[in-house]
Structures are given as C-alpha cells and as structure tokens.
Amino acid sequence: MTTLKERKELGKKTLEIISSAAGKDGFALDYLWMWARCSRCLDDIFDADHPVSREELLEVFEYLLIKIPTNPFFTEYRETLLSQHVSMYNAWMAANEWDKGDKTDRIYAHVWRDTHHELVPIVALLTQGHEKMKEISDLIRKTFKKDLGD
Numbered sequence: 678m679t680t681l682k683e684r685k686e687l688g689k690k691t692l693e694i695i696s697s698a699a700g701k702d703g704f705a706l707d708y709l710w711m712w713a714r715c716s717r718c719l720d721d722i723f724d725a726d727h728p729v730s731r732e733e734l735l736e737v738f739e740y741l742l743i744k745i746p747t748n749p750f751f752t753e754y755r756e757t758l759l760s761q762h763v764s765m766y767n768a769w770m771a772a773n774e775w776d777k778g779d780k781t782d783r784i785y786a787h788v789w790r791d792t793h794h795e796l797v798p799i800v801a802l803l804t805q806g807h808e809k810m811k812e813i814s815d816l817i818r819k820t821f822k823k824d825l826g827d
Contacts, residue, residue, distance in 0.1 A: 684727075690820050698801040698813045704750035705804050708758075709797060711740040711748070716793055723773070754803055761796050768792035787825055794821060 679687065691713050699706035718737045721727040745751055751758055772790035775782040794817045802810035 687821075694813065694816055694820065695797060695800075697816075698797045698804070698809070700801075700804040700809070702750060702804045704748055705800050708745065708748045708750045709800055711745050712796060715740050715745075750800075757799065757803065758796070761799055765793040765796065784825065787823070791821060791823075794818075 692710070695709035695713060696706060699709055715737050718729055718733050721729050722734075768789040769792065772786040772788075772792075774786075775789070776786040778786070797817055798810045798814040801813040
C-alpha cells in the first residue's frame with residue numbers, strides 16, 4: 678500500500694511518462710490519462726486499500742463507457758489497443774488469483790499485475806516509432822519496479 682505522498686509522486690511520474698509516450702498527439706495523451714485513472718481507481722476498489730469516492734467511480738464509468746470508445750486516438754488504433762486491453766485484463770485477473778498460491782505463483786503474480794504498463798510503450802510506438810517505444814518501456818520498468826511483496 679502506498680502513502681498519499683507516494684501516490685502523488687507516482688502520479689507526477691505517470692503524467693511525465695505518458696506525456697512523453699503520447700508525443701504531440703493530444704488524443705493519445707487523453708487516452709493514456711483516462712486509462713491511468715481507470716487503472717488506479719479499479720485497483721483501489723479491488724485492493725480496498727484506498728477509499729474511492731462516488732465522483733471517482735462515476736468518472737471511471739464515463740471514461741470506460743463514453744470517452745475512451747469515442748477518443749480519436751483509440752478509434753484510429755482500436756484493434757491494436759483493444760488487444761492490449763484484453764491482455765492486460767487477462768494478466769491482472771491471473772495475478773489476482775495466483776497471488777493466493779505458493780511462493781512461485783506469487784512471483785508470477787507480482788510480474789503479471791503490472792502488465793497494464795505495456796500499453797504505454799505501444800502508444801509510444803504508434804505515435805513516435807520503435808526507438809521511442811524502447812525508451813518508454815525501459816523508463817516504465819525502472820520507475821515502477823517494486824520489491825517482491827509490495
């Protein structure tokens with residue numbers, strides 16, 4: 678569980694990384710920001726480690742049901758991004774289940790739970806090419822690396 682101060686610092690780093698990944702594409706930035714907000718809120722609900730307000734919940738519903746599906750960046754790259762959504766969801770659900778297992782299962786769960794980060798380098802690839810994807814991928818791994826059990 679992160680402290681409020683840690684969450685604010687991670688929020689700043691997240692904004693910096695997704696801004697870099699989106700490049701000059703404002704719609705890509707909007708898409709990544711909505712995705713980040715949804716991820717944070719849903720994780721807080723699932724883990725029950727931070728309160729989620731009614732307003733935050735309604736914000737997520739609006740993003741998932743209206744704003745992401747109509748975002749021009751998402752609609753242009755829907756097939757690519759949707760396949761990543763499926764992969765993220767599948768890995769996160771597996772991580773939640775495997776986290777209840779033995780030591781080896783929990784190691785796999787520790788890695789799978791952050792599969793959602795893989796969306797950001799894909800956006801960098803789509804907006805700025807292969808080299809930017811590799812740069813963002815490396816930055817994400819270094820920035821969000823956690824000790825086992827965290």
